[in-house]
Amino acid sequence: MVREFGDQNLVTLCSNVSIIIFILLLTLEPSPHLPAPEDVEIYSYNFQSLLRWSPVPVETGSVLYTVQYKTGAFPVWNEMNCTRIPQTQCGFPVEVQKRRWTIFLRVRAELGQLSSNWVQAGPFVAERDTTLGPPRVNTVSASSDSLLLSVTPPFTPESGDSFQYRVFYWENTTRTTRKEQETHNTLFQIAKLKESTLYCFSLRVEFQGVYGELLGQQSAPECHRTAISEATRAGYITLLCLSGLVLINLATAGLLLLWKHHKKIKQSFQPPLKIPSHFEEVRAEVLCFSCKRGKRNQGSCCPTGINHCCLRVTCLMLISHLIPLLLSWMIFYCVLRHKLCWAFL
Incomplete structure (x- = not known):
């Protein structure tokens, strides 16, 4: 009976050793799959969006990438004109550039017959997740007590868009107080200024959307001098x-x-002279x-x-x-x- 117990332990030990050797052999064999792309993210600026990622390193060959998308309303993966491309980014097609759609994207690497796992990004909603740039200043007209500004939004507005511009301005001195005002117009006036004085201002757009208020980036300061009164x-x-x-x-x-x-x-x-x-x-x-x-x-x-x-x-x-x-x-x-x-x- 003791002999049978010893034979059984020997069989168990041999089985464990075989399993360990098999696992080691598996780890030493090359993987049949490519590494998946890393740092996958959706970048969006002024409602212009794209998917970008880090390149997959390989020793030989050229890695290609394929990108697909689906929406929250239609959860079926579709091609988006980025099939087997060498670039590490893919812009959104026109049919996907909807501000209020919920977008999911995925990307994988391909090398010959090998392909990596899909890496997914999203959900993404442009009206909620995009980054708004500063508004553009077209013209500045100076009078003795005001500055008249003409601006445009950082992107092409659509019907029904609601904007609000916040203006920060201050006198260009060592000790100054920043003031601000709000307006919905693209042509507005900064009033109650001193004559013949240098003033600086900066702008920021605030977009009122379905998902709440989207704050834009603040513009670089511009300085203009008011005129002399009559x-x-x-x-x-x-x-x-x-x-x-x-x-x-x-x-x-x-x-x-x-x-x-x-x-x-x-x-x-001189002394007097006699002629x-x-x-x-x-x-x-x-x-x-x-x-x-x-x-x-x-x-x-x-x-x-x-x-x-x-x-x-x-x-x-x-x-x-x-x-x-x-x-x-x-x-x-x-x-x-x-x-x-x-x-x-």
Whole structure:
């Protein structure tokens, strides 16, 4: 009886060893199947969707891929124009690009007669799972107290789509407070701004769908400067005209002072010189000649000729004083009529 028990244990031991050897041989044999694709995911941006995956590594040959789809309403796998393709991505065909459909996809690798297991992705609903980009800014018109923006949504809208744009704006300074406003229009205004100030803004679209609110990405900041108001422009023109008036009056006063005290100024810079008698006679003759416009007096230069010369000098002084006064009145008129002055300048 003991011998029979020993023979039975020996048979059991041999059976276990045979099983272990068989398992080891199976693990050493090459697998008849390809590895399945990895990192399978559905990528969707602005309702443009595709299935992508990592390439399957093989030592020899070129791996091809086949993609199929089915919907929640019709659970039958169908081809989607991606049969035995070398690429590692497959775009959705037109018949599958429905925002509210529930889509399932699967992909497998193929090499000759070998094929991998299917790897499934989904369920996917575009209106729920897509990523919305930032809205596009078409034009920006600046006024003295506002910015007028024209924008378009990041994708082609369909009938019945509901959008909301959220605008974030702030003054471009070191210490600033971000403000925001909402609008449903593609043409809207950021109002109550400071004139001649640099403002920056950023936009984000919010899509109202059946599955709830879908938030888009925020756009990169754009900066624009507001314009100068008409009142400020008129003030600048007035200040410019008044400054010109003051400068002309100061120049006139300075010239008059120089003329009035020219002898003292001349004496302060150089000692007085006595003109020789023969030069004095020539000077008197030239002075009489200039006073009488070339008609030389047969006698000596009489005091009457000298008086004429003095009268001429007096007239020149009056004219030089009247010209700045006329210019001053013209500038004052420009101040009253700043638009005419602006056109003149």
